[in-house]
Amino acid sequence: MxxxxxxxxxxxxxxxxxxxxxxxxxxxxxxxxxxxxxxxxxxxxxxxxxxxxxxxxxxxxxxxxxxxxxxxxxxxxxxxxxYSIYSTLICSFARLREVKVVEELVTEAKSKTTIRDPDVYLKLVIMYVEEGLLEKTLEVAEAMKDADVKVSDCVLCAIINGFSKRRGFSSSVNVYEKLILKGYEPGQVTYASIINAYCRLGQHIKAEKVFAEMMQKGLDKCVVAYSSMIVMYGKTNRLKNAMKLVAKMKEKGCKPNVWIYNSLIDMHGKEKDLKQIEKLWKEMKRRKVEPDKITYTSIIGAYCKAKEFDKCIKLYNEYRINKGGIDKAMAGTMVGVYSKVGMVDELVKLLQDMKIEGQRLDQRLYQSAWNAFTEAGMQLQTQWMKESFHVS
Known part of the structure; x- marks a missing residue:
């Protein structure tokens, strides 16, 4: 130099x-x-x-x-x-999950200065979560209060998600409720996490209460929270509530994600409302929301129930062109479609693809394909099926 x-x-x-x-x-x-x-x-x-x-x-x-x-x-x-080097060292050792060294440095630092860097506390929480020392994360939150450092939304969310990951959703909501009673204030990411937990546990009233609280605080642009609520409404067959919430999120300038579209398509599929499904599908394309396996499975399933097999086949071919894999749900629908329309060559190709991708046939799918081959007089194909698939 x-x-x-x-x-x-x-x-x-x-x-x-x-x-x-x-x-x-x-x-x-x-x-x-x-x-x-x-x-x-x-x-x-x-x-x-x-x-x-x-x-x-x-x-x-x-x-x-x-x-x-x-x-x-x-x-x-x-x-x-x-003294600022203490923060650097604590974060560095926390990343390495050297718990003993970290705790010695924290004790040493507290004897000389007050740790005010929020990132240090976040790194401590993440380290304790990774090491499974979840009660220690609560001690970190208390240490932040003692140091007059605001317990950030990121820290709260890391604690909640840690309990959820390590001990399940029930544990995470119990911890959340205790933290709220102690005066901790959640932000957008913590609200989104706890709403998801309540939804997964089927505690719908609590999910709606927390969601309403979140909206009242002006935290009304969180797609993850909207998504959890809409998926919950889908699982409980509350289509009107879901549609109202979708309209609200659009008013707030939020773009629905693929999970939301999947839930809406599934709900409208149960109602056999193909017109609304087609509208949602076109909207996804227009908004450039990439459909996933669940999207295609739900739409193809809806058209199959309506006996619109040509659309099923068109969508399935598009799905495969886009490198979509075959799972049990997709295979179940398409074996039925090809069997019903007598497209035995396509059925053979589907079964071959399933074998290549390691998918198994259950008794229902096996029988459906077997009947299609038998009715078409394709003895070689039935023999191939018998040799190639072990029915689960």
Whole structure:
């Protein structure tokens, strides 16, 4: 970094190291630090703490936390104080899930300063969740209150999701309700998570109550929350409620996602409302919402019930062109379609594809295909089926 025309002072080293930190070039940061130390610049003391901070942060991002800790101890021996490095070190070791080291650093930091960086607390929660130490996440929330640091929506959501992931939805809603009683304030992502939990548990009244609370706070543009509610209405056959909510989210400028469209298509399929299904399908295309396997299965199933087999076949071919895989639900519908219209060649191709993709035939599908081949006088195909598939 030296040249005949430019002489680096300590401030310059700091800025260049920060630049390499942003570029995630740890080796260059370490190289510059070594060069800086060897030059023993007269103004080094003024910037030494900040330079160590950049070095430790760069090493931490490169998962070299133990090296960063060694440099930090070296800095302390020189009598330099830079307490912000504690946050860097705690986050670095939390990413490595070194619980013992993290807790020692937290205790040490608390004896010297107050940890106010919300990201540190979030990293602690994530570490404890990954290690299955869920009660510790609640201690982190209490520590934030004690330090007069606002418990962020991200931290609350990480705690709730941690309990949900490790102990199930019932545990997560119990923890959520206790946190609310203690005065913690959820935000959009926490509301969305807990609404999903209530919906999954079938606690529909509580889901609606929390959703209404969320709307009253002006958090009315969360597609995930809308999605959970609409899917819930779909599972409970509340089509009118679902349609009203879809209209509301559109008024708020929210774009329905594929889960919402899938739920609406399924609901209208149960009502045999092909006109509305066609409208939703066209709307998905217009809004560039990519249909998934569930979308195609639901639409094809609806047309199959209405005996519109040509549309079933057209949609299935489109699905396969788009690299869609065959599962039991899709196979069940299409075996029935091809059998009913006597398209035995297409039925053979479907069965071959199922075998290639590792799908099995249940008794109903096996019998349906067998009957189609028998009626068409295709003894070779029936023998192939018998040899190729073990009925589940």
């Amino acid at each position: 030296k040249s005949s025309s430019v002489v680096m002072d300590s401030r310059c080293y700091l800025h260049v190291m920060e630049a390499y930190l942003r570029l995630d070039n740890c080796e260059k940061v370490v190289e510059l630090f070594s060069e800086f130390e060897s030059r023993k610049l007269s103004d080094s003391k003024r910037y030494l703490g900040q330079i160590y901070r950049v070095l430790c942060e760069s090493l931490g991002k490169s998962r070299r936390a133990f090296e960063a800790l060694e440099y930090f101890r070296e800095m302390e021996k020189k009598g330099v104080s830079e």
